[in-house]
Amino acid sequence: MDVNQYLNLFIDESREYLQKLNSNLLYLENHPQDMETINEIFRVAHTLKGMSSTMGFTNIANLTHEMENLLSEVRNGNIELNEEMVNVLFKCLDVLERYVNNIEEMGIEGDIKVSGLIDEIRGLLNLSTTEKETEDKTISVNEFKDYELNVIKDALVKGFKPLKIQIYLKEDCLLKAARAFMVFKALEKEGEVFKTVPSIEDIEDEKFKDNFTIFILTKRETGYLQQLLLGISEVIKVIVEEVHLNEGVSNIDVSIDVKTEKIVQDEDEINQNKKEIEKNKTSKTVRVDIERLDKLMNLVSELIIIKTRLEGLDTKANQDMVMAIEYLERITTNLHDAVMKVRMVPIERVYNRFPRMVRDLSKELGKEINLYMSGEETEVDRTVIDEIGDPLVHLIRNAIDHGIETPEERQKMGKPSKGKIYLRAYHDGNNVVIEVEDDGKGIDKEKVKQKALEKKLLTKEEILIKSDKEIIDLLFTPGFSTADKVTDISGRGVGLDVVKKKIENLGGMVEVKTQLGKGTKFIIRLPLTLAIIQALLIKVGQEKYAIPLSSIKEIMKIRVENIKKVKGREMVLYRGNILPIIRLNRILDLDDEISNSSRDLTVVIVKKGDFLAGLTVDSLIGQQEIVIKSLGKYLSNNRIIAGATILGDGNVALILDPNILLSEGEMNYESVHSV
Amino acid sequence: MNQYIVFKIGHDEYGVDISYIRIIERLMNITRVPKTPDYVKGVINLRGEVVPVISFRKLFGYNEIEYDDETRIIVLNFDDITAGIIVDSIDEVVSIDDGNIEGVGDIFGKYNKEYIFGIGKIEERLLILLDVKKILLNEQE
Numbered sequence: 095m096d097v098n099q100y101l102n103l104f105i106d107e108s109r110e111y112l113q114k115l116n117s118n119l120l121y122l123e124n125h126p127q128d129m130e131t132i133n134e135i136f137r138v139a140h141t142l143k144g145m146s147s148t149m150g151f152t153n154i155a156n157l158t159h160e161m162e163n164l165l166s167e168v169r170n171g172n173i174e175l176n177e178e179m180v181n182v183l184f185k186c187l188d189v190l191e192r193y194v195n196n197i198e199e200m201g202i203e204g205d206i207k208v209s210g211l212i213d214e215i216r217g218l219l220n221l222s223t224t225e226k227e228t229e230d231k232t233i234s235v236n237e238f239k240d241y242e243l244n245v246i247k248d249a250l251v252k253g254f255k256p257l258k259i260q261i262y263l264k265e266d267c268l269l270k271a272a273r274a275f276m277v278f279k280a281l282e283k284e285g286e287v288f289k290t291v292p293s294i295e296d297i298e299d300e301k302f303k304d305n306f307t308i309f310i311l312t313k314r315e316t317g318y319l320q321q322l323l324l325g326i327s328e329v330i331k332v333i334v335e336e337v338h339l340n341e342g343v344s345n346i347d348v349s350i351d352v353k354t355e356k357i358v359q360d361e362d363e364i365n366q367n368k369k370e371i372e373k374n375k376t377s378k379t380v381r382v383d384i385e386r387l388d389k390l391m392n393l394v395s396e397l398i399i400i401k402t403r404l405e406g407l408d409t410k411a412n413q414d415m416v417m418a419i420e421y422l423e424r425i426t427t428n429l430h431d432a433v434m435k436v437r438m439v440p441i442e443r444v445y446n447r448f449p450r451m452v453r454d455l456s457k458e459l460g461k462e463i464n465l466y467m468s469g470e471e472t473e474v475d476r477t478v479i480d481e482i483g484d485p486l487v488h489l490i491r492n493a494i495d496h497g498i499e500t501p502e503e504r505q506k507m508g509k510p511s512k513g514k515i516y517l518r519a520y521h522d523g524n525n526v527v528i529e530v531e532d533d534g535k536g537i538d539k540e541k542v543k544q545k546a547l548e549k550k551l552l553t554k555e556e557i558l559i560k561s562d563k564e565i566i567d568l569l570f571t572p573g574f575s576t577a578d579k580v581t582d583i584s585g586r587g588v589g590l591d592v593v594k595k596k597i598e599n600l601g602g603m604v605e606v607k608t609q610l611g612k613g614t615k616f617i618i619r620l621p622l623t624l625a626i627i628q629a630l631l632i633k634v635g636q637e638k639y640a641i642p643l644s645s646i647k648e649i650m651k652i653r654v655e656n657i658k659k660v661k662g663r664e665m666v667l668y669r670g671n672i673l674p675i676i677r678l679n680r681i682l683d684l685d686d687e688i689s690n691s692s693r694d695l696t697v698v699i700v701k702k703g704d705f706l707a708g709l710t711v712d713s714l715i716g717q718q719e720i721v722i723k724s725l726g727k728y729l730s731n732n733r734i735i736a737g738a739t740i741l742g743d744g745n746v747a748l749i750l751d752p753n754i755l756l757s758e759g760e761m762n763y764e765s766v767h768s769v
Numbered sequence: 770m771n772q773y774i775v776f777k778i779g780h781d782e783y784g785v786d787i788s789y790i791r792i793i794e795r796l797m798n799i800t801r802v803p804k805t806p807d808y809v810k811g812v813i814n815l816r817g818e819v820v821p822v823i824s825f826r827k828l829f830g831y832n833e834i835e836y837d838d839e840t841r842i843i844v845l846n847f848d849d850i851t852a853g854i855i856v857d858s859i860d861e862v863v864s865i866d867d868g869n870i871e872g873v874g875d876i877f878g879k880y881n882k883e884y885i886f887g888i889g890k891i892e893e894r895l896l897i898l899l900d901v902k903k904i905l906l907n908e909q910e
Contacts, residue, residue, distance in 0.1 A: 392818055393817060396817030399817070682803040683804065723817075725821065726812075726818075726820060727849060727850045727851075728821045728905060729805060729812075729821050732802065734803070734804060737819075738800070744798070746812050746813065746814050748802060748812075
């Protein structure tokens with residue numbers, strides 16, 4: 095079988111499963127007794143094993159097999175889960191991730207030394223199995239082990255029936271394991287299989303003759319299950335019986351359990367429901383190429399444009415027409431919203447990696463940290479998701495390394511020894527806000543000032559007049575770090591300026607709030623989508639241009655006589671600073687304008703970082719939401735034009751890129767300065 | 770045997786391989802794009818997509834003339850590059866056997882030779898065949 099065509103699918107799915115494994119392991123670490131989670135991990139490992147061996151990735155299959163062995167012992171109650179095991183499982187996860195990465199990059203899983211890891215797993219198994227082995231044998235006399243009895247009791251309370259199903263396959267059946275797999279697959283949907291004879295592993299390895307027995311908890315009727323299983327080819331006989339717990343003693347047990355465990359169970363049930371909902375969520379999605387979505391988006395914007403044109407037609411005479419157009423408008427608006435939504439992805443995707451990161455880092459640094467995340471369901475444009483990960487990693491690393499103190503320090507300061515990091519996401523108007531907050535030591539303004547002096551970023555006089563906020567904002571200057579020592583994690587001074595740049599590239603902004611001794615909060619604001627921005631439409635000559643609102647500081651009128659020429663460059667005084675004037679008409683290769691004769695110039699002041707410049711325009715049209723479109727590959731080397739948009743009348747307006755305009759202005763400005 | 774769309778520039782007849790043509794449009798509003806070569810007339814809104822348009826006359830060294838009712842934009846597509854060329858008028862679709870296509874020597878001026886890949890013969894007519902790839906890749910570098 096040629097499996098290459100399934101490779102991408104395999105990679106995607108494996109990543110999904112590894113993610114699941116990750117979150118379940120994290121959960122397990124804090125709730126080591128949670129059987130459902132152990133089961134889930136087992137299932138994931140099992141699925142991965144199946145997938146990888148189908149694809150011929152034997153290394154993954156081997157490792158997951160070992161994981162399965164360990165987990166099944168835990169599941170059977172033979173060994174107890176401890177921290178060491180969770181750590182080993184985490185290590186396995188890391189190796190699996192590396193395998194998958196290799197597969198993605200090179201198409202082969204590559205050789206990663208895992209013998210040590212496998213020995214570790216086996217070590218765990220041997221050590222603990224020997225302790226229990228003797229006990230095991232006595233228990234196996236009974237039909238059910240203790241934990242299985244518990245499971246049954248639980249299920250009875252919830253209204254599930256335990257059923258014993260004996261399945262007979264055709265004697266000359268060739269792929270017995272495959273048939274058994276189909277049986278399991280069919281039963282999976284109907285209830286929970288909690289025991290098999292022989293064990294699942296043996297069934298998979300075809301270590302049975304022509305029949306095997308499954309114990310399942312289900313609400314289904316026996317007859318239904320029988321028919322269902324008989325529908326699988328080469329299954330020739332199915333016997334379904336209800337399992338009765340024989341002794342009355344256990345019945346009493348049940349009733350007692352009901353009382354004591356009711357509350358716990360409710361909670362469990364809620365959790366289970368949650369999990370079920372999540373499962374449904376993932377299974378009902380379709381993967382769509384982003385290009386197709388863009389195409390759809392294009393069609394919708396075109397529909398909107400044609401609708402605007404219809405509205406402009408003289409339709410007063412025809413009442414029906416007016417109503418029809420109104421209706422069309424409602425539909426197009428809804429359609430537009432719907433398509434935009436399709437591009438949105440819950441931020442959960444980015445969040446996923448953080449619990450693990452916080453866990454690892456805090457262990458490494460000897461800090462105790464709880465990560466609280468909220469707003470995982472907040473949706474952002476797909477493009478934002480891809481870009482926001484790194485900045486967030488940076489901020490969280492910073493919080494762990496510089497923010498949160500060691501437990502001893504915290505106790506001295508009268509804080510709980512466990513530090514807290516909050517990661518929040520929420521919608522705020524047309525923005526998505528992401529906050530990273532820690533309750534650590536905060537940023538020391540004095541230290542920042544000192545550093546600024548050392549690095550000669552500011553003079554003593556300048557520092558005196560700067561506000562607190564301006565001082566804190568120095569942290570975003572390239573090469574700035576207040577950390578006393580450089581660690582592996584952060585403090586190399588390449589952090590915050592990169593964060594800021596990335597976020598600004600996304601059209602967003604970042605701000606810091608900090609209180610010494612109490613903690614620091616980074617607030618990131620991002621536009622909901624990158625495809626649509628707020629822009630100011632202006633006119634230069636007869637042409638319309640759009641300037642992104644995010645880079646506009648203000649708009650003002652200046653008198654022509656206030657413009658001074660310095661070495662051929664035009665400047666005006668603006669709030670005590672020199673503001674270079676960029677004549678848009680000249681930059682845009684237009685003839686010198688009519689406005690030259692008028693005494694007032696309309697100037698749009700745009701910013702790039704701290705640098706400002708004024709763009710002269712002929713008139714302002716207004717603020718408008720615009721859909722950004724690319725100029726296409728043919729004109730891809732055009733620098734001052736960031737893209738284009740289609741206006742209501744169907745014409746194209748170009749979007750100016752103030753960053754480029756300014757960097758050209760900046761060069762000139764500096765040359766002026768040096769004189 | 771390939772099919773070609775025949776368009777006219779003055780009295781000259783040009784042919785362009787139909788497989789590169791996405792659509793033929795009437796003239797519409799063109800938005801000028803600053804800082805582009807003079808043969809790039811600007812961009813148009815092609816069903817919600819922004820597409821650059823080139824003056825064929827300018828690119829091939831003809832004098833520019835006023836647009837009229839016959840003026841058309843042929844939207845060409847190669848790989849993921851799209852651009853339109855403005856031509857005087859569209860004539861017809863013809864089929865030319867590969868055997869009836871001859872390479873070009875130095876008969877055309879040096880600056881437009883590279884946009885032409887051959888001369889197609891249909892009975893007594895001669896069609897100048899465009900090299901669409903070259904035209905579209907031109908602005909790339």
